Amino acid sequence: MPYHWPKDTDFALWELDVLDRDCPVCGRFMHICDHRYRHFHSLEGPVELVCKLNHCPDACQGHKKTISPELEMTIALPKMAIAWDVFCWIGHRRFSRHWSIAQIQAELSDQYHIKISADSIGRYIQSYQVMLAARQEYPTTLRQQYKSVDEIILCIDGLQPEKGHETLYVVRELTQKRVWFAEPLISATAQEVRRLIARAKQWVESLDKKVGLWLSDRQDAFVTGIAAEFPDVPHRYCDNHFLRDVAKPVLEVDSHAKVTMRKKVRGLRKIEQTVLKQQGAEAPKDMTAADAQPTAGVEVPAVSSSPKTDSAEAVVLDYCAAVRGIVNDDQGGPLHPPGLRMAEALSEVRESIQRNLDEKKGGSPRSNLAAWPVVSTEVSTPCGPTTRRSEGTSRRSRKSRQPLNPEAAVVRFARRSSRN
Numbered sequence: 001m002p003y004h005w006p007k008d009t010d011f012a013l014w015e016l017d018v019l020d021r022d023c024p025v026c027g028r029f030m031h032i033c034d035h036r037y038r039h040f041h042s043l044e045g046p047v048e049l050v051c052k053l054n055h056c057p058d059a060c061q062g063h064k065k066t067i068s069p070e071l072e073m074t075i076a077l078p079k080m081a082i083a084w085d086v087f088c089w090i091g092h093r094r095f096s097r098h099w100s101i102a103q104i105q106a107e108l109s110d111q112y113h114i115k116i117s118a119d120s121i122g123r124y125i126q127s128y129q130v131m132l133a134a135r136q137e138y139p140t141t142l143r144q145q146y147k148s149v150d151e152i153i154l155c156i157d158g159l160q161p162e163k164g165h166e167t168l169y170v171v172r173e174l175t176q177k178r179v180w181f182a183e184p185l186i187s188a189t190a191q192e193v194r195r196l197i198a199r200a201k202q203w204v205e206s207l208d209k210k211v212g213l214w215l216s217d218r219q220d221a222f223v224t225g226i227a228a229e230f231p232d233v234p235h236r237y238c239d240n241h242f243l244r245d246v247a248k249p250v251l252e253v254d255s256h257a258k259v260t261m262r263k264k265v266r267g268l269r270k271i272e273q274t275v276l277k278q279q280g281a282e283a284p285k286d287m288t289a290a291d292a293q294p295t296a297g298v299e300v301p302a303v304s305s306s307p308k309t310d311s312a313e314a315v316v317l318d319y320c321a322a323v324r325g326i327v328n329d330d331q332g333g334p335l336h337p338p339g340l341r342m343a344e345a346l347s348e349v350r351e352s353i354q355r356n357l358d359e360k361k362g363g364s365p366r367s368n369l370a371a372w373p374v375v376s377t378e379v380s381t382p383c384g385p386t387t388r389r390s391e392g393t394s395r396r397s398r399k400s401r402q403p404l405n406p407e408a409a410v411v412r413f414a415r416r417s418s419r420n
């Protein structure tokens with residue numbers, strides 16, 4: 001459907017001449033025989049492009065053929081209502097920034113006052129994709145890029161761009177981080193996959209390079225296909241897939257360990273309730289679930305610190321707060337399993353309490369101080385907001401600028417109590 005321009009559109013007028021005006025057949029100087037008027041959007045505003053069309057005045061073969069200005073194609077593609085700059089802008093937002101069509105449409109309208117339908121943007125994106133793929137596979141460019149490369153590493157993987165789509169199989173070369181080609185396969189039979197690997201082999205041969213390694217998730221079809229087409233090339237399990245597969249059992253075991261630990265560490269609210277009663281403060285009424293195992297996301301009534309912050313009760317409350325923070329911390333993936341961190345943090349709390357008890361029995365404060373750095377920095381991954389109180393006084397906070405965590409808080413409280 002032709003683009004509808006509002007009547008009051010203010011077009012910039014651009015004129016284009018044919019540069020080489022000698023008739024390609026007889027060589028005579030050509031005449032202007034007609035004009036072609038085009039209207040399109042550029043990022044600088046609407047443009048009216050006037051193309052002067054030429055033909056040979058003679059009755060030679062060249063007379064029948066109309067010549068268009070050579071530069072027209074470099075400004076806007078035929079039949080498009082946008083110039084190259086808008087076209088590239090759309091393609092870049094779509095493929096580099098992953099914007100949706102609606103977002104592109106809104107931004108074009110807001111920023112550049114360019115109003116185009118979603119359908120048209122969809123078509124422009126398709127054309128952009130085709131051009132990009134063609135350029136990506138252009139043999140001359142490719143050879144140029146691999147000129148100084150001795151050995152290449154290839155990888156194949158299937159991915160689903162969106163749920164319900166057929167799987168897109170992508171062959172990439174890793175030394176130059178370049179997607180070689182991609183093809184959607186409705187059924188990834190061994191035969192189909194092998195066809196893709198054979199295509200990669202053609203590319204390798206045309207580049208005349210040695211393949212050092214193949215990487216994949218070692219699906220059967222990949223294993224057989226690569227073995228058949230590249231018999232002497234090693235084929236390794238991609239470390240990303242490897243980690244992902246290993247992560248599942250690790251996290252399962254870790255989560256089980258967390259449940260066990262939470263079962264052991266109970267009764268926090270009961271302790272807090274007792275302390276608050278002793279302090280004469282009113283304890284929250286809903287204490288029936290006091291012994292329930294603390295779980296992540298459970299709303300915990302805030303326990304306000306009493307004015308006597310350095311009293312033994314306040315220290316107990318702080319310990320409770322720290323422990324609650326530890327058992328509710330679910331952050332961290334397979335590389336920093338939360339259960340492992342919970343175990344480390346809880347044993348630090350236990351050691352800290354033990355140090356306090358030892359001190360009460362008359363242990364040497366000096367030896368206790370020497371033990372403070374036991375707080376490991378490995379457990380310092382952010383675990384939610386912790387109130388900073390006496391920041392700067394602890395050795396730890398001077399060492400690292402990471403947010404203070406409950407364990408660090410425990411150490412500070414423990415030390416403070418040791419001064420009493």
Ligand SMILES: [Zn+2]
Nearest residue numbers: 023026056060
């Ligand atoms: Zn002619």
